[in-house]
Amino acid sequence: MTREQRLRRIVKPAVFAVCLGPLIWAAWLAASGGLGANPIEATIRHFGDWGLRFLLIALAVTPLREITGFSVLARFRRMIGLFAFFYVFLHFAAYVGLDQFFDWAAIWADIAKRTYITIGMAAFALLLPLAVTSTKGWIKRLGGKRWQALHRAVYAASVLGVIHYFLMIKAGYREATVYAFILAALLGWRLFDRWRKRAAKRAGSPLPA
């Protein structure tokens, strides 16, 4: 098997299976009564947590690739990003279909009135076009530059996701703070990277490897 075949036939399916873990885990909890006394709340929270985690993992791919030099990591970025959207979608779907049971009037009132829902919805709305345009066809259609510009919306969506989390908390911000720091590090690295590359360009010297 060539390296490419190994990547396509073994590594990618394995990563895919691992990414399905939170879904399988949720199904197992649901079947075994492990979701507790309020399974709807537990489901929403489970998928919300994993949506945010996958967003952060997706944002970590590029920094990790540049820092470690493992360029192969780039091949997993789309899959992880789509899983982030998948879990955020399940989170949203659990809210709409289980928590509110398609009571659109109540859902609309929630979106309009409750800041943390408004912000969560904005984050979801930002992610939606990114998921749609994640295919090769769309990259071609938009052109690399425009596609890239569009997909920078993921930064805003992640920031909104963390704010959404902070706003829904009653007390005890420790876990949310950890996410906020990780996100700040991931975005901070990008700023630093841009500044570094610009400085190098201005100096007219190629980047040190």
Added chain:
Amino acid sequence: MLIRFARASDVKSSEITPKAVFEERRRFLRTAAVAGAGLAAGHFLPAPAEAALQGVTKGKFSTDEEPTSVMSVTSYNNFYEFGGDKTDPQRNSKNFKPKPWSVAVGGHCEKPGTYAYEDVIKGITLEERIYRLRCVEAWSMVIPWVGVPLADVLNRYGPTSQAKYVAFETVVRPEEMPGQRTRLLPWPYVEGLRMDEAMHPLSILAVGLYGEELLPQNGAPLRLMVPWKYGFKSIKSIVKITFTDTEPPTTWNQQGPVEYGFYANVNPTVDHPRWSQAKERRIGQFLRRDTLMFNGYAEEVAGLYAGMDLRKFY
């Protein structure tokens, strides 16, 4: 592992009445204890049941709605002293010792002092009161409490005419309550009622539920239950009662004055900024139901607030 599965299946037996599940659980726990099974193993397991309460009469005001399963009542709790997640109180309260217990009574009253738990309730008939419990987070339960009228207890200590409010305090025992080793909330947890609210016949001090002594996660050994107010008013594991002439500070009100008022009466028309209060989910049921004014106790308590703007005094 076997134990966990047995417990897990109990949760889903929604066809049997909660009481039947409860009795089954007790039987199960005894068997398990005899068998020497590691009770601490599975987190689905409630702490071993406390003793059954004797001489309990049927009290007034009970609803005939179906009680929430004892499993849910003892595993889904907001009691930040044991941690911020709903399952923490059950999981983290194994070392909590509700006995011996005493309550310090003070402020504007004739008989201040420190009273043993047994003396606080001595001579007062224990009543079963099946009440609705509405949490500010828009979920609700129906719980068969066992308790005594709060008025009977307070009257023991001879509140004077200066007593306009009564303040309550929860025990502080960081060694036994892991949540208190964090700064989730400022400790101790404090709550309070206006005197006429406290003296209302609906207000009770609960010492048990489902016929047995309270478990630590439900506020053992002594907790307030004011069913027309959001759950956070019904302070748990009380060690201090003080009669005051001014409105006492209350924990959640201090945490978020805009979100949690002193009165905190269940009111579907006044929204919390993060939860619509118009509807609620009854634990164990799928569809949300309409929330009732004063949690369905309007007939009994609306008079307490005559002439008050409940949007202002939320």
